[in-house]
Amino acid sequence: MKTMIVADFCTLRNALLQLMAICVVIALFMGYAMGTLIGMAAAIAAMPPFMLLFSLAATDEQNSWERFRLTLPLTRRQVVFGRYASLGLIAIGTIVFALALSFLLLGIISFVPSGILPEGLTPAENPPAALVGSVVGAVGVITLGMAIALPLVFRFGMTRATRFVPVIVVIALAAGIGFFDANISFTSGGFFSNLMLWLDTGNNYLFLAAALVAVVALVYGASALIATKLYEKREF
Template sequence: MKTMIVSDFAALRSALLQLVGICLVVSLFMSYVMGAVGTSAAIGAMIPFMCLFSLAALDEQNGWERFRLTLPITRRQVVFGRYASVAIATVLAFVFSLALSFALLAVMGLLPAAWVPESLAPAENPPAAIVGATAGSVGIVMIAMVVALPLIMRFGMTKAARIVPLVVVIVIAGCVSFFDADYLFANGLVSDLVAWLDTGSNYLVAAGATLAAVAILYIASAFLSAKLYEGREF
C-alpha cells in the first residue's frame, strides 16, 4: 500500500501544485466578489476530487494500470493504496482550506473598513463557522468519491466518466424526492437547523458528526472497490 501512495503522489506532484495555485487564485477572487469566506473552503475542498480523476486518467495512459499488476503488489493493495492517497489529499485539502480562509480574514482585517465587504469582516466569520463550512465542503466531496471510486475501480476511467454523472443525477433526484423542500421550509425545519448551527459551537459538532459518518462510508466503499477490482478483467 505504501508503494501505491508513493507512486500516486509522485505522479501528482506537478498537477497538485497547479491545482493548489488555481484554487488559490479562484477562491480569493470569488470570496471577495461574493463576499463569502466559505467560498475558499468549497473550492479548496475540490482538490482531492480533481486528484482522483487525474490519477484515474494516468492509470489508463500507456497501459500503466496493467503493468502495475505485474509488480509484487496485490489488487487489494492497489485499491487500499489509492483510497489512502485520496484520503491524504483530502486531509491536506482540509488544512489548506482552513489556512486559506483564516489567511483571507487576516488580510481583510488589515485593509481599511471601507474596502472590505461587511460579510468578510472577521466579526461576521467566527472560527466555528469556518471550520463547519470547510468540513461540510470536504464531506460533500468525500461522498462523491465514495460513489465514484468503486465505479472507476470496476470499469476504469473512460467508462466510469460516463456512468458517474448518471449515478449522481439519480442520487440527487432521489434526495429531492425523499426530502420535500416545501415541507422542510413550511414547517420551519431549515430555519431551526440554521438557528441550531449558529448556537455556541454547534458548527463544530455538526462538522465532526459529518466527517465521522463520511469516514465510515469511505471505508465501506474501499472494501467494495477491492471486491470489484479483484473480479475485473483487463
C-alpha cells in the same frame, strides 16, 4: 500500500502545485465576489479531491500503466487500499490548506479599514467555527462522492465509469430533492430554518463537522472493501 501511495503522489506532484496556485487565485476572486469567506472556503475545499481522483484514474489508463502495475509485487487489494489512502490524505491536506488560506485571508481583512471591502468580508461575519464547518462539510460531501465513484472506476475503468457517475449523481440529487421537498419544510419553523438557528448557536458547526467526519469515514471504508471485491474480479 505504501508503494502505491508514493507512486500516486509522484504522479500528482506537479498537478498539486498547480492546483494550489489556482485555488489561491480563485479564493481571492470568489471571496470578493461572494462577499464571504465561508462560501469561498467551501468552494476551494471541494475542488482538489475529486479533480485529483480523475487525474489519477486517467493516468492509470495512459500507456496501459494499470496493467503493468499489476505485474509488480503489488496485490490488487494493496492497489485499492493504496489509492483510497492517497485520496484520503489528499482530502485531509485539502482541509488543512483551505483552513490555512481562509484564516490567512481573515487575518488580512481584519486590518483593512471598513468600507473598502464588501460588508460580508469582516471577522464578525466569518466566525472560525463556521469556516471550519464549511471546509469540513465540503470535503466530506466530496469524499462521499469519491466513495461512490471509486468502486465504479476500479470495476470499469475511468472511461466507462465517467458514464455512470453523472447518472448516479443526478438520480441521487433528484431523490434527495424529492425527499426534502415532500418531507422537510424550508419555511420559518421548518427543519432547515431550525437547523440554521442551531448551527449559529455557539460552536455547533464543529459538532456537525465532527459527526460528518465519522459518517464519511465509515462510508469511505465500506466503499474501499466494495472496490476491492470488484477490482479482484475485473479482467483486463
